[in-house]
Amino acid sequence: MKISYTIKILQLKETFSIAYGNYETREALLIELSHLNCKGYGECVAIDYYQIDLKSFISRLKEIQPLLERQSVVHPEEFFRFLSGLDLHPFLISALDCAYWDLFGKLENKSFAELNSIPLENLAQSSITISVGSADEQIKKIEKSKWNKFKVKCKGLNKPDISRLLQLNRDLALDSNASFTDEDCVCLQENIEVQKFSYLEQPRPVDQYKILKKEGFANWMADEDCQNIDSLEELIPYYKSVNIKLMKCGGLTPALGMIAKAKELKYKIMIGCMTESTVGISAACLLAGLTDFADLDGANLISNDYASGNFVENGKIILSGKPGLGIVLK
Incomplete structure (x- = not known):
């Protein structure tokens, strides 16, 4: 080799x-x-x-x-x-x-799916990321998009902006990238309207999650707090959902074990990504048959993708069915 x-x-x-x-x-x-x-x-x-x-x-x-x-x-x-x-x-x-x-x-x-007996029907549909910006800018992007699911990035909690987003009647998630305060988290998890967000991702900096209450209205999703299979047990009282990314946990092999364990522990599961080319996205797409959510828009955000394989089109995950991960360099 x-x-x-x-x-x-x-x-x-x-x-x-x-x-x-x-x-x-x-x-x-x-x-x-x-x-x-x-x-x-x-x-x-x-x-x-x-x-x-x-x-x-x-x-x-x-x-x-x-x-x-x-x-x-x-x-x-x-x-x-x-x-x-x-x-x-x-x-x-x-x-x-x-x-x-x-x-x-x-x-x-x-194919990887064939080798691991992964179901290929009813694949989770991917969200697309809406960058931090004014509510006007974010709403304009959402309304112009052909995608159905959106992950809206925010920096801190702006309550008027959140109210405007919730009025859109679209499938939205919120990702603060650890920028919420403890007070923000309490406000959100006690607000019944927050149930309209499909999930709220990584609200606090790493290891500062104990203000979160799993039984609250917010579907808190762990990202940086959930690095690998060893994270899952400790997060049970605080998070309802986990974002599994291949790079965080070490690849497809540990991701399969992590998904199985997360299911045992009754988590909702997302297969997520970083900003990646189709090389990385092709691998992650093959796990979408095992998860509740997908956030695999990484290759859609770049202008010079250098590979082909499995991909996401307007949120729909399309698998090539080719051997391995189906990756071909352009």
């Missing part, structure tokens, strides 16, 4: 504004694993609030490249156990794990 890797610059179609800052581009690390004329692809992106440094990832890949290339082709679960022993960042493990699933499926001539 051979590995190659390169950094790509993802150009956003418009300034992406969230509580953490404003972004025009994202850096992505593309990984290619190849064997017997088949190529598998995985990706991770540099997210500043996760303190991701892709150059350090490349340095680490150079160190472990001989180990990786000596690996024989085994089942992806066994390959993931090998990766878990290398002391790698979850974002980097995710890119390697997804690339390996793509390669393995192509070698076996079977």
Whole structure:
């Protein structure tokens, strides 16, 4: 097995504004694993609030490249156990794990869904993100869009803006990216109108969630608070829903286990994404048959997508049915 890797610059179609800052581009690390004329692809992106440094990832890949290339082709679960022993960042493990699933499926001539018996009917429909902005700007974008579900970003709680959004009678979620105060959270979870939001995501900074009440009106959804399967038990009293992202948890292999555990614990589950190309989105789309929500608009937000595969069109997730993750570079 051979590995190659390169950094790509993802150009956003418009300034992406969230509580953490404003972004025009994202850096992505593309990984290619190849064997017997088949190529598998995985990706991770540099997210500043996760303190991701892709150059350090490349340095680490150079160190472990001989180990990786000596690996024989085994089942992806066994390959993931090998990766878990290398002391790698979850974002980097995710890119390697997804690339390996793509390669393995192509070698076996079977799709990831087929290999894991994932249902392909009634896929969750994806939301599209509405950046932080004035209520007028956000409402205009929602009303012009052909999508049916929207995740509205906000920075702090502006009650008049929330009231205007709730009057739209559209399928909306709210994502504060940890910008709500304790007082904001109490106000929201005690307001019956908040039930109109499909979920309210990551209201407080990491580990500051104990003001939240699961039995309140708000469907609180954990994002940064829910990093991996070990997070789930502790969050039970506070969150009704969890956002599972491949890069956070370390790829498709741990995501499958995390979804199963979250279902056991009666969480509502979303498969989410960062700003990614179709390489990353193709992998996440294949889990939508197992989740209640999807937020997989990452590739729709960029202007220079460099791959094809599974994709989202106006919220509808469209699977290619091709072997592996179905990824082809353009």
